[in-house]
Amino acid sequence: xxxxxxxxxxxxxxxxxxxxxxxxxxxxxxxxxxxxxxxxxxxxxxxxxxxxxxxxxxxxxxxxxxxxxxxxxxxxxxxxxxxxxxxxxxxxxxxxxxxxxxxxxxxxxxxxxx
Amino acid sequence: xxxxxxxxxxxxxxxxxxxxxxxxxxxxxxxxxxxxxxxxxxxxxxxxxxxxxxxxxxxxxxxxxxxxxxxxxxxxxxxxxxxxxxxxxxxxxxxxxxxxxxxxxxxxxxxxxx
Numbered sequence: 001x002x003x004x005x006x007x008x009x010x011x012x013x014x015x016x017x018x019x020x021x022x023x024x025x026x027x028x029x030x031x032x033x034x035x036x037x038x039x040x041x042x043x044x045x046x047x048x049x050x051x052x053x054x055x056x057x058x059x060x061x062x063x064x065x066x067x068x069x070x071x072x073x074x075x076x077x078x079x080x081x082x083x084x085x086x087x088x089x090x091x092x093x094x095x096x097x098x099x100x101x102x103x104x105x106x107x108x109x110x111x112x113x114x
Numbered sequence: 115x116x117x118x119x120x121x122x123x124x125x126x127x128x129x130x131x132x133x134x135x136x137x138x139x140x141x142x143x144x145x146x147x148x149x150x151x152x153x154x155x156x157x158x159x160x161x162x163x164x165x166x167x168x169x170x171x172x173x174x175x176x177x178x179x180x181x182x183x184x185x186x187x188x189x190x191x192x193x194x195x196x197x198x199x200x201x202x203x204x205x206x207x208x209x210x211x212x213x214x215x216x217x218x219x220x221x222x223x224x225x226x227x228x
Contacts, residue, residue: 004156006156009154032214034216036219041221041222042221042222043118043204043219043220043221043222044157044204044206044217044219045219046216046217046218049214049216051214090156090157092157094214101159101162101172101173102147102159102217104149104156104157104158105156106154106155106156107156
């Protein structure tokens, strides 16, 4: 069965420090990969997506993620965070045999402190 | 402005009192979906619709109904709400069909069933 695991539920980080949010998935079929961000009292907003091609994907707000097929991972990074990056981040995976199902991880709450 | 609009944003009600959460999108998207978000569980899909008059169950459909009579609208109906349906609900839509389409989310509806 397919699943999505975000390895950290809470990540506190100081302003201007780097951050990495880890996401692993289990699947024997090809996947599409997404990271979404949820700011307080808002819906989810797409940060970036991997569909094919280069394994390093750049998204909005300075975020990037790297797809590693052998390790079935899709970790999200930002080299220098801002206070405004405080939010919950969700990794999501779409499995090619089930076009309409987007499976989400449990989420990682990032808290940026001055 | 392209958006997914949910109403109401907040609702407190009592067990057994039928309620409807409306969802409307102005992007002419074919695919629409409902999710519920619970702490530590991420988002779980309730129902989805590939087009008008076409709906199907997601992972947690029990206790919910949907309809898709018009392309832009996809209401979520709780015929007899129970306390275990207290949650944050999101409607989403995407263009076309396929696992590679990112989804656009509404701002959420927080339901409390007493």
